[in-house]
Amino acid sequence: MAGGPVIEARDLKRVYKTTTGVIRRKPLEVEAVRGVSFAIERGELFGLLGPNGAGKTTTIKMLITLLLPTSGEARVLGLDVVSDAREVRKRIGYVFGGDRGLYERLSAYDNLRYFAELYGVSGKAQRLRIDEVLELVGLKGREQERVEGYSRGMRQRLHIARGILHDPEVVFLDEPTIGVDPVGARDLRQTISDLVSGGKTVLLTTHYMFEADALCDRIAVIAKGRIVGEGTPAELKERVGGGRVTEIEVFGVDAPTVGRLRGLEGVTAVTVEEQEQRQLLIVQSTGERELTAPLLAQLDGIEVGRVASREPTLEDAYISLVTAE
Amino acid sequence: MTEAPKSGGIGFAGAGAGIRSAARVFWTGFVLNFKILSVSPFMVMTAALWPLVYATLAFLMFRATHHAPSLLYAALGAAVMGIWSTTATSAGGAIQQQRWWGVLELLVAAPSRLILVLAPVTVAIAGIGVYSIASTLLWGRLLFGVPIHISHPALFAIAIPAAVLAIGMLGLVLASSLVLYRSASAFSQALEYPIWLITGMLIPLSLLPRWIDPVAWALAPTWGMRAVRRAAIGGDVGTPLLVCAALTVAYAGLSMLLLHHFERLARERATLSLT
Numbered sequence: 086m087a088g089g090p091v092i093e094a095r096d097l098k099r100v101y102k103t104t105t106g107v108i109r110r111k112p113l114e115v116e117a118v119r120g121v122s123f124a125i126e127r128g129e130l131f132g133l134l135g136p137n138g139a140g141k142t143t144t145i146k147m148l149i150t151l152l153l154p155t156s157g158e159a160r161v162l163g164l165d166v167v168s169d170a171r172e173v174r175k176r177i178g179y180v181f182g183g184d185r186g187l188y189e190r191l192s193a194y195d196n197l198r199y200f201a202e203l204y205g206v207s208g209k210a211q212r213l214r215i216d217e218v219l220e221l222v223g224l225k226g227r228e229q230e231r232v233e234g235y236s237r238g239m240r241q242r243l244h245i246a247r248g249i250l251h252d253p254e255v256v257f258l259d260e261p262t263i264g265v266d267p268v269g270a271r272d273l274r275q276t277i278s279d280l281v282s283g284g285k286t287v288l289l290t291t292h293y294m295f296e297a298d299a300l301c302d303r304i305a306v307i308a309k310g311r312i313v314g315e316g317t318p319a320e321l322k323e324r325v326g327g328g329r330v331t332e333i334e335v336f337g338v339d340a341p342t343v344g345r346l347r348g349l350e351g352v353t354a355v356t357v358e359e360q361e362q363r364q365l366l367i368v369q370s371t372g373e374r375e376l377t378a379p380l381l382a383q384l385d386g387i388e389v390g391r392v393a394s395r396e397p398t399l400e401d402a403y404i405s406l407v408t409a410e
Numbered sequence: 411m412t413e414a415p416k417s418g419g420i421g422f423a424g425a426g427a428g429i430r431s432a433a434r435v436f437w438t439g440f441v442l443n444f445k446i447l448s449v450s451p452f453m454v455m456t457a458a459l460w461p462l463v464y465a466t467l468a469f470l471m472f473r474a475t476h477h478a479p480s481l482l483y484a485a486l487g488a489a490v491m492g493i494w495s496t497t498a499t500s501a502g503g504a505i506q507q508q509r510w511w512g513v514l515e516l517l518v519a520a521p522s523r524l525i526l527v528l529a530p531v532t533v534a535i536a537g538i539g540v541y542s543i544a545s546t547l548l549w550g551r552l553l554f555g556v557p558i559h560i561s562h563p564a565l566f567a568i569a570i571p572a573a574v575l576a577i578g579m580l581g582l583v584l585a586s587s588l589v590l591y592r593s594a595s596a597f598s599q600a601l602e603y604p605i606w607l608i609t610g611m612l613i614p615l616s617l618l619p620r621w622i623d624p625v626a627w628a629l630a631p632t633w634g635m636r637a638v639r640r641a642a643i644g645g646d647v648g649t650p651l652l653v654c655a656a657l658t659v660a661y662a663g664l665s666m667l668l669l670h671h672f673e674r675l676a677r678e679r680a681t682l683s684l685t
Contacts, residue, residue: 101680151519153677174521185512190446202438203520203527205431247516 089163090124091255091286092131092148097121097157099143117143119310120157125288125303130281132301133290134403140310141290142181145259148288149179161255175204178248178256182263186244187232193219193243194228197250204251218246222276238269245276249285256280258289262296274300294400304399306406314406321402328353329372330397331380334390336363345383351376354408363390369397369405435522439530440537443504447538453500454541461492461542462549468612469554481556486642489546490635491611493539493577498602501532501581515682524669525582525662532585533578540574559642566641569651573634576654579661580605580630586668611635630657 099118104110118140125131133141146152148159150170159166164173188196194215201211219225222242232240241261248256258277262270270293277300281287291297297304298318306314306321314321338357343366346355351370358365370376377392397405447453465488472484505528508514517527550556560566584601606612608625609632615623626632633654640647676682 149519151515151677151682152680153674171521174519179516179519181512183512185510186516188442188446188511188513190449191442195442195445199438199442200516200520202435203517203522205521207431207434 090160091127091129092125092159092161092288093123094144094148094159095122095157097144097147097159098155099140099147099152100155116310118147118154121307121310121312122157123305123312123315125286127286128281128284129302130277130287130289130300132297132304133288133307134292134294134297134304135290135307136407139307139407141307142259144307145179145257145288145290149177149257150174175251176253176255178251178253180244180248180256180258180261182241182244182260182265184237184240184264187240187247189233190231192229192231193224193235193246196232196243197228197247200247201250206251214250214252218250221249221279222246223272236269238265238272241265241269241273242276245273249280253285255286255288258287260290260292262291262293270296294398294403298399306403308407314402318399321406322397322399324402324405328397329370329376330395330401331366331368331370331377332391332393332395333366333368333380333384334360334363334392335366335384336388336390338364338366338384338387342383342387346380349376349379349383350374354405356404356408367401367404369401432523432526435526436530439527440534443531443534444537447504447534453538457492457496457538458541458545460495461488461546464488464491464612465546465549466553469550469556473554481550481554482558482642483639485546485550485556486543486639487611487635489543490573490577490631490638491606492542492546493536493574494605494609494611494631495602496539496542497532497536497577497581498584498605499599500535501578501585502599504531504535505585509682518673518676518682523666524673525666528586528669529579529582529662529665532581533575536574536578536581539577540570543570561644562641562647565647565651566638569634569637569641569647572651572654572658573631573638576630576634576658576661579658579665582665583661583668586665586672605629605631608632609635627653628657630654630661633657 097118098116098120101115101117103113103115105113121140121144123131133144135141143152147154148161148166150166150173153167161173162176164176166173188199191199197215197218198211201207201215206214215228216225219228222245224239224242224246227239232243235243245261248258261277262273265273274296277287277289289297289301301318303315303317304321305312314324343355343357346352346366346368351374352368353371354369356367358367368376368380377394381389381392465485468484468488469481472480505514508517508531518524520527547556547558551558607618608622609629610626611631615626615632618626633650636650637647637654640650
């Protein structure tokens with residue numbers, strides 16, 4: 086087999102057409118993906134990070150042949166996702182997060198049996214493979230129970246089992262740990278890690294930075310339909326490297342004050358995390374000058390709690406990239 | 411750019427296995443969808459009890475003729491009406507339900523042809539309608555003394571699944587647009603009563619204007635109904651059975667074309683995941 090990227094997107098664009106109004110309908114075009122390009126090599130775990138509505142799921146759906154690109158080109162294992170859709174489908178697995186996507190009234194075993202048939206896994210190979218994937222995702226012994234009685238974590242593991250039943254070379258995971266409790270999410274991350282160890286190429290989207298940091302070989306950050314940063318987790322952190330992050334706990338900060346903080350020399354980004362009655366100000370700066378005193382001066386008259394300074398994390402790099410857009 | 415391997419990790423071994431594989435996909439889909447429907451007592455009760463209303467009306471109408479075979483004629487007509495009603499009202503809903511469950515996208519993303527995925531859904535619904543045959547004949551026997559004498563039991567056993575398959579495939583033709591449009595089931599529901607009339611389920615076709623005949627002949631349930639009645643009451647079963655089978659195959663071909671077209675449009679318009 087020739088070398089080269091397993092997944093490749095070149096200037097991929099997708100526009101959604103919709104209408105507004107009831108009687109006098111007006112056409113409306115929404116640009117969800119605006120020219121995305123990236124390449125993923127064999128055996129890589131590639132993360133696609135971005136806020137809600139950034140275009141992650143739309144990008145994945147174009148790659149797995151569920152959406153036609155408006156323009157641009159995408160290939161999976163050298164096959165065009167538009168003209169060779171059926172061949173692409175045979176070779177990929179798709180898993181998404183959430184409660185939907187399973188036959189609730191059937192047992193886990195019947196769910197897997199049906200999808201095995203749809204992917205051409207039959208007879209003895211089917212039984213062996215179902216046993217194998219049930220073992221891999223830790224559902225062995227629970228397979229005869231109806232899915233409607235499963236917890237969120239168990240459903241998610243069943244989703245993964247379904248997605249890899251036909252032993253695909255490439256697996257697309259769209260927010261697979263969303264809504265799963267911490268222990269369940271940790272088990273799922275281990276399963277994802279095992280997939281890559283087993284030689285699969287994985288494209289993962291997630292909102293959880295620590296998850297991306299722990300799992301991904303490379304990451305692309307997408308915002309407003311464009312890739313705004315790409316590299317290994319270390320490289321992305323390096324982008325805000327040399328910089329500092331100052332966290333200030335405040336009570337009742339207002340928008341004009343946050344705006345003044347953003348205007349301070351050396352400040353690259355300010356985000357506000359609401360924490361019940363208080364807020365946590367996360368101030369990223371170039372690190373060239375000490376900013377604690379000027380920051381506190383701007384907060385005059387506002388009750389201030391804990392103040393801390395630390396090295397930037399992947400989350401800081403992500404926030405810096407996304408807010409810069 | 412990586413060169414594509416000859417096949418996926420497991421499965422799709424060769425073209426020769428295509429027909430066997432297609433039959434397995436259809437059968438597994440049928441069994442599992444039948445299972446999903448059968449665990450719903452509401453669905454089964456509706457399928458079994460709904461046609462009893464039609465049957466009662468038909469028995470009262472046909473009893474006036476004082477002719478015993480016509481009561482069996484009415485009973486079978488009411489039973490097949492039940493199968494069609496279940497299909498017309500539920501087939502579209504069942505495909506829409508796959509959308510609500512978030513399964514429709516996964517089914518489209520699978521490499522199997524969409525007809526092999528969706529046909530089992532509509533045929534399973536028509537299959538649930540078989541409960542109506544048992545309940546209607548029992549109802550007729552116990553309350554109206556309808557004689558249950560089947561002239562050709564073996565042909566009757568073939569004609570019933572043939573009629574079910576024909577009705578299921580007609581349901582698929584009508585429901586195929588559901589892949590693209592979310593509210594298309596209203597159309598197939600509106601066809602519930604016209605199909606009763608045109609296919610001769612309720613009253614003999616000879617009572618209808620002649621210009622309706624070509625429409626009736628193009629509908630597989632007309633021939634399925636005729637085969638079921640002739641197998642029970644007497645007459646040539648082979649011809650209606652063959653025409654019914656041929657039209658069912660034609661419906662499958664038409665559904666395949668429609669589904670291919672609607673799937674492409676759905677990928678273009680992004681309607682697969684909409685609820």
